[in-house]
Amino acid sequence: MKICIFGAGAIGGYLGAKLAQTDAEVSMIARGPHLEAMQDNGLTLMEGDGYVNVDVIASDTASFLGPQDYVFITLKAHSVPPVVDKIAPLIGPQTTIVSAVNGVPWWYFHDLEGPYEGTRLASVDPGNAQWDAFTPEKTLGCVVYPAAEVVQPGVIRHIEGNRFSLGEPSGEKSERALTLSKLLTSAGLKAPVRPRIRDEIWIKLWGNLSFNPISALTHATLEELCTDPGTRALARNMMVEAQDIAETLGVKFPITVDKRIDGGAAVGPHRTSMWQDLDAGRPMEIEALVGAISELGLLTGKPTPTIDAVLALVRLRAKTFWTQHETTKVQPT
Numbered sequence: 001m002k003i004c005i006f007g008a009g010a011i012g013g014y015l016g017a018k019l020a021q022t023d024a025e026v027s028m029i030a031r032g033p034h035l036e037a038m039q040d041n042g043l044t045l046m047e048g049d050g051y052v053n054v055d056v057i058a059s060d061t062a063s064f065l066g067p068q069d070y071v072f073i074t075l076k077a078h079s080v081p082p083v084v085d086k087i088a089p090l091i092g093p094q095t096t097i098v099s100a101v102n103g104v105p106w107w108y109f110h111d112l113e114g115p116y117e118g119t120r121l122a123s124v125d126p127g128n129a130q131w132d133a134f135t136p137e138k139t140l141g142c143v144v145y146p147a148a149e150v151v152q153p154g155v156i157r158h159i160e161g162n163r164f165s166l167g168e169p170s171g172e173k174s175e176r177a178l179t180l181s182k183l184l185t186s187a188g189l190k191a192p193v194r195p196r197i198r199d200e201i202w203i204k205l206w207g208n209l210s211f212n213p214i215s216a217l218t219h220a221t222l223e224e225l226c227t228d229p230g231t232r233a234l235a236r237n238m239m240v241e242a243q244d245i246a247e248t249l250g251v252k253f254p255i256t257v258d259k260r261i262d263g264g265a266a267v268g269p270h271r272t273s274m275w276q277d278l279d280a281g282r283p284m285e286i287e288a289l290v291g292a293i294s295e296l297g298l299l300t301g302k303p304t305p306t307i308d309a310v311l312a313l314v315r316l317r318a319k320t321f322w323t324q325h326e327t328t329k330v331q332p333t
Contacts, residue, residue, distance in 0.1 A: 012074035013156040017045035018187040020054035027057035037154025067092025077288030081129040103288025110136035111170040163190040167197020210235040212274035213314040226265035237306040
């Protein structure tokens with residue numbers, strides 16, 4: 001079985017290193033020093049007190065690899081539309097694309113019974129780039145739970161979690177989903193096949209759409225923003241607005257808003273990915289995590305005043321960061 005990880009950063013690297021210990025033929029698409037390190041020395045995964053080094057096929061050119069059985073896309077959501085043409089050589093007639101990307105997925109309304117079936121979301125798929133290039137029929141949903149980091153080029157440290165929930169947009173337990181689940185399980189990962197993958201998407205999204213932008217704006221850890229009365233109330237209002245939208249779309253929430261916030265507080269002094277991206281000067285996943293919810297509110301006729309206010313603030317924060325960055329650059333003499 002041929003599997004390619006497109007975007008071999010922290011999560012992609014962790015996944016690739018685990019799969020490389022199975023019988024699958026694993027390849028990685030990466031770039032820069034990380035790519036060079038994998039080509040020269042293999043990929044090293046640090047887990048607990050031990051580590052393993054595996055040989056993987058690493059390249060920056062998908063055409064070198066050819067069509068795959070499964071392609072995991074593990075990029076940030078905003079990074080995918082601009083590179084669909086670079087992913088295309090990996091896709092053959094029988095390829096399954098596993099969308100392991102945070103936020104509202106571009107395929108969300110494919111095979112979703114009801115008045116919105118087939119709706120396309122401009123916030124996460126501008127110009128229908130992914131819908132047209134990948135086609136939703138080839139796509140398998142995936143909710144990613146592990147936390148990992150690239151500690152140096154070619155070296156991934158696993159922090160916690162090992163679950164990659166899978167699900168067909170239609171809800172069926174397809175052969176392709178079950179086959180991939182079996183392979184991931186053989187790699188030591190948890191990979192349940194969910195009949196209602198959208199429910200699980202929203203549980204994770206509940207936290208991402210609120211905790212991430214609030215932390216980027218305040219530089220408060222999860223523990224701080226979930227226990228401070230003001231920011232806890234702000235996050236709660238955002239979640240309630242999102243829940244109204246999701247339930248209109250048929251989603252069922254197995255826990256309450258307050259339990260979800262308590263779960264965030266229990267994580268402790270964690271810096272969210274959006275805050276980390278801001279500090280590192282990387283684009284933030286604003287549209288997939290927050291802008292898409294605002295778009296869904298307009299689609300379903302549900303008001304999102306709190307979400308819209310926070311969205312406006314974090315969009316401006318991103319804009320002013322880059323403006324300040326450009327104006328403070330040292331000019332050549």
